[in-house]
Each structure stands twice: as structure tokens, then as C-alpha cells.
Amino acid sequence: MVLEIGKLTKAFGGLTAVNGVDLNVKEGHIQAVIGPNGAGKSTFFNLISGFYPPTAGIITFDGKDITKMPPNKIAKLGIARTFQTTNLFEDATVLDNVIIGNRLRTKSGLFDAILRTKRERTEEKESIEKAYKALEFVEITDLADEPIGSITQEQKKRVAFALALATDPKLVLLDEPAAGINPGETDGLAALIKKMTDNGLTVCLIEHKMSMIMSLADRIMVLNQGKRIAEGTPEEIQNNPVVIEAYLGSEENEPIKV
Amino acid sequence: MKGFLTKRNGILLVLIIALLLPFIVPNEYVLHVMALVCIWSISVYGINIFTGFTGNLSLAHIGFFAIGAYTLGILTVKADWNFWLALLAAGVLSIVLGILVGLISLRTSGHFFTIFTMCVGYIIYLVIDKWDTLTGGVRGLIGIPNPSRIGPITFDSLTSHYYLLLCFLILTIFITKRIVSSLLGRTFIAIRNSEELAQTIGISTKKNRLLSFVISCFFAAFAGALYASFVRFIGPEVGAIFLGFEMLIYLVIGGLGTLTGPVIGTILIVTLTQSLQFLQEYKMLIFGPILLLIVIFYPQGIAGAINKLTNKWKAKRTKDNKVKEQQTTIKEVG
Numbered sequence: 001m002v003l004e005i006g007k008l009t010k011a012f013g014g015l016t017a018v019n020g021v022d023l024n025v026k027e028g029h030i031q032a033v034i035g036p037n038g039a040g041k042s043t044f045f046n047l048i049s050g051f052y053p054p055t056a057g058i059i060t061f062d063g064k065d066i067t068k069m070p071p072n073k074i075a076k077l078g079i080a081r082t083f084q085t086t087n088l089f090e091d092a093t094v095l096d097n098v099i100i101g102n103r104l105r106t107k108s109g110l111f112d113a114i115l116r117t118k119r120e121r122t123e124e125k126e127s128i129e130k131a132y133k134a135l136e137f138v139e140i141t142d143l144a145d146e147p148i149g150s151i152t153q154e155q156k157k158r159v160a161f162a163l164a165l166a167t168d169p170k171l172v173l174l175d176e177p178a179a180g181i182n183p184g185e186t187d188g189l190a191a192l193i194k195k196m197t198d199n200g201l202t203v204c205l206i207e208h209k210m211s212m213i214m215s216l217a218d219r220i221m222v223l224n225q226g227k228r229i230a231e232g233t234p235e236e237i238q239n240n241p242v243v244i245e246a247y248l249g250s251e252e253n254e255p256i257k258v
Numbered sequence: 259m260k261g262f263l264t265k266r267n268g269i270l271l272v273l274i275i276a277l278l279l280p281f282i283v284p285n286e287y288v289l290h291v292m293a294l295v296c297i298w299s300i301s302v303y304g305i306n307i308f309t310g311f312t313g314n315l316s317l318a319h320i321g322f323f324a325i326g327a328y329t330l331g332i333l334t335v336k337a338d339w340n341f342w343l344a345l346l347a348a349g350v351l352s353i354v355l356g357i358l359v360g361l362i363s364l365r366t367s368g369h370f371f372t373i374f375t376m377c378v379g380y381i382i383y384l385v386i387d388k389w390d391t392l393t394g395g396v397r398g399l400i401g402i403p404n405p406s407r408i409g410p411i412t413f414d415s416l417t418s419h420y421y422l423l424l425c426f427l428i429l430t431i432f433i434t435k436r437i438v439s440s441l442l443g444r445t446f447i448a449i450r451n452s453e454e455l456a457q458t459i460g461i462s463t464k465k466n467r468l469l470s471f472v473i474s475c476f477f478a479a480f481a482g483a484l485y486a487s488f489v490r491f492i493g494p495e496v497g498a499i500f501l502g503f504e505m506l507i508y509l510v511i512g513g514l515g516t517l518t519g520p521v522i523g524t525i526l527i528v529t530l531t532q533s534l535q536f537l538q539e540y541k542m543l544i545f546g547p548i549l550l551l552i553v554i555f556y557p558q559g560i561a562g563a564i565n566k567l568t569n570k571w572k573a574k575r576t577k578d579n580k581v582k583e584q585q586t587t588i589k590e591v592g
Contacts, residue, residue, distance in 0.1 A: 049458060050457075051454075051457075070457075070462075071457040071458055072457050072460045072461055072462045072463070073460075075457070075458055075459055075460030076460045080458065080459070081458050083454070083455065083458075087451070087452040087454065087455040088451075088455075089447065089448070089451040089452075092447075096444075099444060100441075100444045100445065100447075100448045100459065100461075101459050103441060103444065103445055103448070103459065103460065103461055104459060104460025104461065106441055108440065108441045108442065109442060109469075110437070110442060110469060110473070112440070112441075112442075113436055113437045113440030113441070113442045113443065114433055114436050114437065115436075116436060116440070120440060120441065123441060124440075124441060127441065163455075163459060164458075164459075166459075167459050167460055
């Protein structure tokens with residue numbers, strides 16, 4: 001197990017956004033996290049990547065306890081993530097945006113910068129090479145010199161992937177990678193996610209596009225109102241009455257928190 | 259024409275003008291103003307590192323300018339230190355105080371950080387104003403010496419002092435350029451762009467912001483120390499908040515987060531101020547609208563606007579070239 005999560009809980013005042021969630025993610029798997037809006041999926045990701053300290057529970061990555069680590073340390077250990085909005089630097093080129101991904105593996109500081117030492121130069125070269133490799137992986141090498149402002153939404157998603165990959169991660173968390181992307185392009189991104197696991201990465205993703213999830217994921221966890229209501233293979237989830245109830249509403253028309 | 263209008267030639271031209279300035283200015287007063295421009299610019303480059311490239315607004319900057327000025331003033335006047343040693347001490351003190359202030363103030367962010375640093379700036383001003391025995395209070399410090407001689411070179415004449423300040427300004431620009439184009443500079447820019455994203459790619463925003471803050475404080479104190487020795491007299495008003503805002507205006511008009519912005523903005527505004535001196539307080543009637551127009555239409559200042567134009571021009575040229583290439587290949591094929 002590359003990621004082991006036990007009884008993870010996060011309360012914001014009176015609202016328990018994530019409530020006692022267990023999850024084990026196997027190496028090389030694509031683990032999807034689905035659920036209605038407000039189910040706590042993004043909070044769950046924010047807990048894993050260290051943006052929020054959990055109220056209770058334990059997160060273990062690669063055998064190390066990362067429960068209370070700050071996000072930058074977690075990234076160093078090998079967890080990368082992308083956001084729903086790509087957050088890229090619009091004025092800079094694609095390559096410039098991705099080069100910084102290798103920063104966490106470099107050591108050059110202020111004096112290296114001012115004196116332009118050998119370390120600075122070699123690390124800069126390494127970073128550029130890694131950035132090109134990442135761009136090659138997501139198949140947008142030809143866009144390297146384009147400013148982010150002039151490329152499409154789908155290409156921006158690919159740049160965000162490349163940036164995450166440039167940090168040299170073992171586990172990648174993707175928060176709604178296919179949001180705002182048309183169906184044809186979604187297939188391309190799905191193929192890319194598959195390619196990541198083929199290359200030894202483990203992927204966790206939040207997604208609303210069911211067709212994509214069902215064909216892509218190895219395992220699916222369903223969250224509803226902060227609680228894990230089901231976990232299993234796509235087939236198991238599709239036929240699970242609890243899941244169907246959460247998504248479509250029960251016969252008694254109980255209100256579902258949307 | 260195309261070969262002549264390169265960036266390198268432009269820089270060379272500006273450099274030659276700056277070097278020949280003492281021989282072409284009509285009177286000493288203009289040279290005096292240009293020497294002040296060098297000092298302000300160094301300080302504005304300091305603001306630029308932190309505010310322009312790392313994306314946080316600190317209003318304590320002017321406080322550090324005053325700390326530099328007073329450290330040099332007190333050490334040379336009261337303790338009879340050598341100028342260069344005192345300059346070094348001003349730099350070291352600013353680094354120490356910068357780390358202390360940064361460690362506390364950077365726990366806040368956004369507007370709260372700005373307000374907090376404004377308070378720090380004001381506290382520094384008050385300490386200077388009230389600590390009579392050390393700083394001379396409102397009477398200030400008089401008779402701060404010129405930079406001491408290095409071997410055969412003395413800095414007693416205005417011209418030699420101007421050259422010294424110009425050297426420091428060039429060094430400042432050089433260091434800024436090195437920082438901005440390095441991995442460290444990329445780190446700063448990544449934090450400015452999105453703190454969240456910077457953290458997820460493993461950047462310690464706390465550590466890097468502190469570093470940027472301290473670099474900025476160092477430049478402020480360095481400029482302050484040079485100022486003290488240049489004008490020979492300092493009072494508490496070197497730490498007044500309005501002076502800090504003035505430097506910020508130089509930066510905003512010149513171009514936040516650009517390499518040439520600080521010096522462009524400073525020269526432009528100082529020259530304008532000097533030539534509008536006869537209007538006295540009413541000159542603000544001219545400044546206000548200019549500032550507003552620039553913020554609305556050119557949020558990246560004059561340097562930003564120029565960069566955009568040249569980028570557009572370049573993009574157009576490469577596009578034209580591509581079209582031409584295609585046409586020729588088509589012709590060849592046909």
C-alpha cells in the first residue's frame with residue numbers, strides 16, 4: 001500500500017467535512033474519489049496534501065506518517081497534486097511554468113544565484129531537462145515556448161500535469177482533471193492518466209464524469225456528506241444501492257445535500 | 259536598423275549617457291539630483307524584489323531605509339567609524355532586524371501583512387524621533403562624512419560621489435537580474451503567482467518569503483546609508499511613511515516586477531517633480547491623474563507596457579517569417 005488513511009476526520013467548527021474515512025491505495029492503481037457536490041472530496045485531498053491539519057486520524061505515505069506535515073514537505077516525499085483551476089502563471093511560457101517543478105530537488109540559494117555558481121548552472125540545466133521530459137510525457141513539447149495565456153483549457157490541464165510530474169512524484173492527486181473539457185479531449189486526458197500508472201505512478205482522482213471514471217479507475221471510493229459510503233471496483237460501485245440512493249435520491253425523497 | 263536596435267546596444271547607450279552625465283549637465287544641481295536618483299533607485303529595486311517579484315506589499319521598507327541611514331550616521335559621526343565599515347554594519351544590522359521583523363510579520367498575509375508592516379515602519383520612525391540621546395531626535399545628525407578614500411580614489415567631489423553611487427546602482431541592477439533569472443527568482447515568482455501551487459510543488463513559502471523580505475530590507479538600508487553620507491544631514495523624516503509611498507509610486511509607475519521599472523520610474527518621477535517644483539503642493543494635481551491612468555491602463559507600469567509592445571512586435575515578426583517560409587515552400591513544391 002502506498003497510501004494508507006485511517007479514520008481521517010476534519011471538522012470546520014460544527015461542520016464535519018470529512019468524517020472517519022478509511023482508504024488504502026495500492027501502488028500503480030488509479031483510485032477515484034466520487035460523490036455529490038459538498039461531499040468532502042476536495043477537503044479529503046487537502047488533508048492528504050497537507051493544506052489542512054486533520055482533526056483526527058492518520059495518513060501514512062510509503063510507510064511514513066505524514067499526518068502533520070506541511071504541504072511542501074509532503075511534496076518532497078513524493079505526493080504531487082493538481083487543482084480544479086490550474087493556477088498557472090499566465091504571462092510566462094509553458095516551459096517556464098514547468099521548470100519550477102524541479103525546484104524541490106535543487107539546493108541553489110541566494111549566493112548561487114548572485115555568483116551564478118556551478119551548482120546553480122547544473123541545477124538549472126537539470127530543471128530544464130526535467131521540464132522537457134515532463135512536457136514530452138504529456139505530449140505538448142511543441143507548445144514549450146507558448147505563453148500560457150494563448151493555449152487551450154485542455155492544454156493548460158496538460159501543463160498542470162507536467163508541472164506535477166516535474167516534481168518527481170510517486171503519487172499524483174488530480175482534482176477534477178476533466179472539468180471544463182470537451183468529451184474528445186477527456187479521452188485524451190484519460191489516456192494520459194493511464195499512461196502515468198503504466199509508468200509506475202499511483203493516481204488518485206476526483207472526477208464527476210462517470211463514463212471516464214468507470215472505464216479508468218481500478219477502485220472507486222464514494223463519499224457522501226463527509227462519510228465513506230462505499231468502496232470497490234467500478235462494477236461493485238455501479239450496482240451498489242447505497243451509492244445509487246446517494247446520487248439519485250432515495251424513494252422517500254430525503255433531501256440530499258448538494 | 260534591426261541590427262542596431264538590440265537590447266545590448268540600448269543598455270550600452272544608457273550606460274554611456276550615465277557615465278558622461280557629469281560632463282554634459284548644465285549645472286551641479288542636476289548632477290546632485292541624478293545622484294539622488296541612483297540612491298532612490300537602489301531602494302526601489304529592494305521593494306521590487308519583495309513586492310514586485312514575490313508579491314507582498316511591505317510598508318516597513320522606508321523604516322529600513324532610515325535604519326540604514328541612522329546606522330551609518332551614528333557610527334561615523336558619534337563613534338568615528340570608517341565609512342565602509344559603517345556601511346557594512348548598516349547592511350548587517352538590516353539583515354538581523356529584517357529577519358526578526360520578517361519572522362513575526364510574515365505570520366500574517368495579504369492586507370494584514372501590509373498593515374502590520376506599516377505599523378513596524380511607524381514604530382521605527384517613532385524610535386528615531388524620540389530616542390534623543392542616540393539619534394539626536396528632531397535635530398537629527400549633522401556632518402556625516404563622505405565615503406572615505408580607497409587608496410588614491412577620494413569621494414569628496416560631487417562627480418566622484420556620483421560615480422560611486424552609479425556603480426552601486428549598476429551592481430544592484432546586476433544582482434537583481436541574477437536573482438530574478440535564477441532558480442531562486444523563479445521560486446519567488448512562483449509564490450507571487452500562486453502560493454497554493456508553490457506549496458504543492460514543494461516550495462517552502464515561509465522560508466522564501468522571509469529571504470525575499472530580508473534582501474529587500476538590505477537594499478533599503480544600503481540605500482539609506484548611501485543617502486546619509488550623500489546629503490550629510492539626516493533627520494527623522496527619512497523614515498516618514500510618505501517617503502515610503504513615494505518610492506512605491508516610483509515602482510508602480512516604472513513597472514512592478516520588471517527589471518528596468520525601478521530606474522525608469524525613479525528618473526521619470528524625480529525629473530517631473532523637479533520640473534514642476536514651481537507648482538509647489540499643486541504638483542500633486544498632476545501626479546494623481548498620471549498615477550491613476552497608469553494603474554488603470556498599464557498595471558505593469560511603463561517597463562511592462564514597453565515589454566508587452568516588444569513582445570507583440572516579436573511575435574508578429576516570427577509569424578510573418580513563418581508565413582513567408584510556408585509560401586516559399588509552397589512555391590518550391592509547386
